[in-house]
Amino acid sequence: MALPVLGLDPCSLLGLFLFQLLLQLLPPTTAGDGAQGPVPRVKFHAGDGRRGLSLFHQKGLQDFDTLLLSSDGGTLYVGAREAILALDIQDPGVPRLKSMIPWPASDRKKRDCAFKKSNETQCFNFLRVLVSFNTTHLYACGTFAFSPSCTFIELQDSDLLPILENGVMEGKGQSPFDPAHKHTAVLADGMLYSGTMNNFLGSEPILMRALGPQPVLKTDNFLRWLQPDASFVAAVPSTDVVYFFFEETASEFEFFEKLRTSRVAQVCKNDVGGEKLLQRKWTTFLKAQLLCAQPGQLPFNVIRHAVLLSADDSSEAHVYAVFTSQWQVGGSRSSAVCAFALSDIQSVFEGKYKELNKETSRWTTYGFPDISPRPGSCSAGPSSDKALTFMKNHFLMDQKVVGRPLLFKAGVEYTQLAVEKVLGTEGHRHLVLYLGTAVGSLHKAVVSGNGGAHLVEEIQLFPEPEPVRNLQLAPSQGAVFAGFSGGIWRVPRANCSIYESCVDCVLARDPHCAWDPQARTCSLLPSPIPTSWKQDMEHGNPDWACTSGPRGRSRPPLRRPQIIKEVLAAPNSLLELPCPHVSALASYRWTHGPGQVPEASAAVYNGSLLLLLQPGLGGLYQCWATENDFSYPVVSYWVDSQDQALALDPELAGIPRERVEAPLTRVGGGASLAAPRSYWPHFLTVTVLLALVLSGVLILLLAAPLGALRARGKVQGCGTPPPGEKAPLSREQHLQSPKEHRTSVGDVDVDNNRLGAEVA
Template sequence: MALPALGLDPWSLLGLFLFQLLLLLLPPTTAEASGQGPVPRVRYYAGDGRRVLSLFQQKDLQDFDILLLSDDGNTLYVGAREAILALNIQEPGIPRLRNRIPWPASEKKKNECAFKRKSNETQCYNFIRVLVSFNTTHLYACGTFAFSPACTFIELKDSNLMPILEEHVIDGKGQSPFNPVHKHTAILVDGMLYSGTMNNFLGSEPILIRTLGHPVLKTDTFLSWLQPDASFVAAIPSTQFVYFFFEETASEFDFFEKLHTSRVARVCKNDVGGEKLLQKKWTTFLKAQLLCAQPGQLPFNIIRHAVLWPDSSSKVPHVFAVFTSQWQIGGTKSSAVCAFSLMDIERVFEGKYKELNKETSHWTTYMGSETNPRPGSCSVGPSSDKALTFMKDHFLMDEQVVGTPLLVKSDVEYTKIVVETAQDLEGRSHLVMYLGTTTGSLHKAVVSQGNSARLVEEIQLFPAPEPVRNLQLAPAQGAVFAGFSGGVQRVPRANCSVYESCVDCVLARDPHCAWDMESRTCRLLSTPFLSSWKQDIEQGDPRWACANGPVGRSHQPQSRPQIIKEVLAVPNSILELPCPHPSALASYHWSHGAAAVPEASSSVYNGSLLLLLRDGVGGLYQCWATERRFSYPVVSYWVDSQDQPLALDPELAGIPRERMEAPLTRAGGGVALAAQRSYWPHFLTVTVLLALVLSGALIFLLASPLGALRARGKVQGCGNLPPGEKAPLSKEKPHKPPKTSASDVDADNNHLGTEVV
């Protein structure tokens, strides 16, 4: 039977029907959620060959938590569980083990730890928590030591670690936490160790302490300078002060219950404690609130980590910190990176104080007079008793330190941050941030003009999700080292070779990468800069950066492909033409020559083009990417029929071609589609399924009237009627039912066996 109205023969019509049926069976393509902040342009999953990582691990070791880079940048010292390692990172690739020294907790301490109801499988070990360079010949290390903190000096010989002598191990209370899960911070400044940790077994007594020098100073527990749940994340020195960054429950907001807040505390380096008051205590301790929030939004009130960025191009150093929120917006966690100027921090500490009204238990702004020198300042000489009495109660600043949000992203929790400065070809400095997440990913972010950050790439470091415990930047090696439970990952800070074209290299806007016009490769930027290299970090415009000569800034796409993939298909078959997505920031569409793809015989599913091959649908198919108002072909296919090959387009002459002999297959959403399929198996399958459905429906329709007739022939209430009480078959008036007795009535006053239908 011919179908002249449609112009299709029966087989083509059947093919079109099955193609539309296949499209209905495919799950819908879900669009990416919006409003989640910057999207990484490129994502690399664990084991991706395009992003080669180098993993160092030891089968008998775990919990590689503490990382320390040597002064010459060639050795990485690692604090693991019950061991300290020295790794040679001078050569690229997997770090080589120089040597390792064991430092286990003693059996006596382990037994005491287990007796105190701690786990001897996960807790009663020596977890290294402090590892700093004391001088050129010694390191200083501290560990939990089975809930009995201990510290020791470690001698160095040619960057190798010398064994730890038991008689050199000292008490580490106040320098290392008891519990390995408690957060802590420590920094060595002018030969003295400044630590922030928990000072007791229960983890309810936070302390800021200065050791390895005289006098030893610490915070006063009874004055409530720190809340019992204070959690320290970083310590940063400056010219006169040492700043501690931590998070605790706020006490000044009485209209909230257990409101977490982020703090920065300050102590003077030259603090010597009081003579009569505050003996062996800080006399310059002050703290202020850190505020990281977008206008009109809830603040990110939990600080996770902070680092100092001494930018050479700026006279004012900045602190960059990562935050999360105690509130979940839309059921997901979110994170932010905020920048704080040290000048703003110092200005807040020079401002007004808060004081606690002991009658109302409310914090208010202190409006009284101040003594000279100002309480909390780094004045020379001992402070007066009046000033120390004032400091005991006026340790909280009235004003907040407001930060500038650089990056806000939902559905992610950042744990660690390291920063560096990268210069582009024009000599401009760019801030590059490396951010570790709770799921084991590393984000590389670049801050552009206007203090807005973009994510260049996301790298999944570990096969199974787990937090990134530490990050260490090694600028001389051009790498970032990430510590986690199973080892240390070496991550090259740039992956320029993955950008195979000038367009992709320029659109990446990675300050570490530039396109070399001579070698036609995307190369890692190094000094001295070559004139043949091209970059556009701010605009990312390939129109001029990738042109051999002067070109105008037009928005016309460049349509000539670099290579064409030839596909020979069977008529009336289904093809799947994949489209690789080199950038998550681009939008993608398909074209058929100079026109759009035919809608009647094609569909786009998860970026791939599903094509029903029939007369007139062959030719050139291209997948286009549009990014930053620039369009370029990602992949080009020349589709031919095995029965009637098309004539070669003269405009495509000279372009290299690659024959696709194997069928193109791809799995998406649980559905695997072959590039070339016969319709006959589909036809038989659909026919059998249709017959089964129709048979089931017919049986159901026939069974329903029969069931109704049977139900109407039954007695209401009881089942079968007794003999002799059947309904008459004629039209005569039925016999009058006999009179019932009391025994014929049930508990609900219903007649039994007397009514007949």
């Protein structure tokens, strides 16, 4: 890099030299983490006041795992460890405890559990099922110290009444034994459909129907409809059937490594079991493979969570599911979100079956059987023995349910999902995903009309990494509730006030936020939506949304700085001008007036501009952000010398100014004006270390020839030891008198070689 050395005084030359040396010593700036998938536009760390969260916790309680929203949306029921709570969430802020009832496991159950389990921390009652049975009762089930139990809880004005001891019943098949095992349960038409482990060891998965007028039905464990490692994540009721989503080891594929696969199973609500065959067993159980894959990549074969979004005027009902991969690429897991239409799931269960060939132990395709009604269909009345015999061995469907990919994210493991649709200013409904991660973060994603997704924000919920255990969306309260080991976080769906300008509000592409041109603020969308409010969810283009005029299209938005920060410094001072990165999706550049910054006296490091203030280098410095092909100034500095002030630019007249003190250091002599941050300690440290290293290398270079000369002298003068010294002994050589010693040329060479080896 050429330096303009002519016409500079010695202090300026010294300053330029030291500045260039400092730039060489600074570590290079990384360009990013290289993660694939959309990047959160804004990140909020734990405790950030810009994204105010409310935490509810109760002394002595932990493991807030199960959440249930009341029908009116004003009460949140929480199943914690050995307690059930009712929280009033109608007012903003921290949820208020309305009532709490304890439900601990008995002392006898805990003693029996401690005798069988080495980990005594699991010998409690962990609430696993909490559903609304009717307007007056809740139905709850828990592990009860590895002895599952269930009970009805009476409600009185949304408050919980105490549990009667004689009201506790056995909950085997409805709640898992082990709190670490995954499970699911849903109440449909007054009947509880559950998927869990049915034994103490956790090797007998079961799909079960309990409660209600219909008989209790289970899956047949002997027929191996479910693999022993099946793990249930969700249950979704439909009109005539209930769908269970789970993952298990695939039995239809033969690989060296066990292949895990995601499944959807179907059972009919009107199933009454068989009369002779499959008594008290499902006669309509079918399962199919779920496929969530990115083109050209390995499939995401492990399902973590799934939710149903009912049909509306614009689209049919869909199931949205979160997947991870069995294989870790690059040392970290990846995640994906796929959408499955209920019509696609239904068509797969109406297709062909798979059949296991017992001779070859291979699964083959089986066509449509000549049985009426079709086996597995929800026809009225009991099925024939022929149909039941067919169902015992033909429970796996041939076709896969292929999902529509919505979001791929590398390096992130999603654990929970909540979904809603939000009406925008243009009258379209936008799909919003709330995704909880395995390290305690919450991602807010928006799916655009073309099928792509972008991440609006990332919120770190917990100071220490911990998975999000549950998510409950409360649309009427405008919040998402996240359960974890220590309590319940209330997360507002959006905080539009963090977007201080129209440009930032539109670029955020948050469907909950829009720009109010009258109040000149970014605010939550009210209902009904005013026609003057601005939003651009598809493109995020402020060119037309942030302009004045009847329709906001008269002229482009003003790109003049909103405020100018004045920095006064002495000549030859090293200034650091920060540039706040308001968006992780934008690219940033610095300008000096209408042109580029001087390369010889300025450099960009971690977004900040390092400027060596030389004569003629004052003036306007701006950091520009470019996002969605739109550029705007993020921050503007007017840098001036204390010795010779510059004339004000007439084009900047009328813009408010603010005096600031930028971190600076005098490099050309004299005292520094302010030094909150100096690079000279780093420079001196590196200089001293470099001097020590060079000194060590010089000593080694000088010591090597001296050592070689000393060794050579010992080899050449070792034939006759001096008087008074003993000759070196050797295991292969006997001592002889000098008179009797006879030598030859070969003997001398051997001795010299041996001595040379010893010297070396």
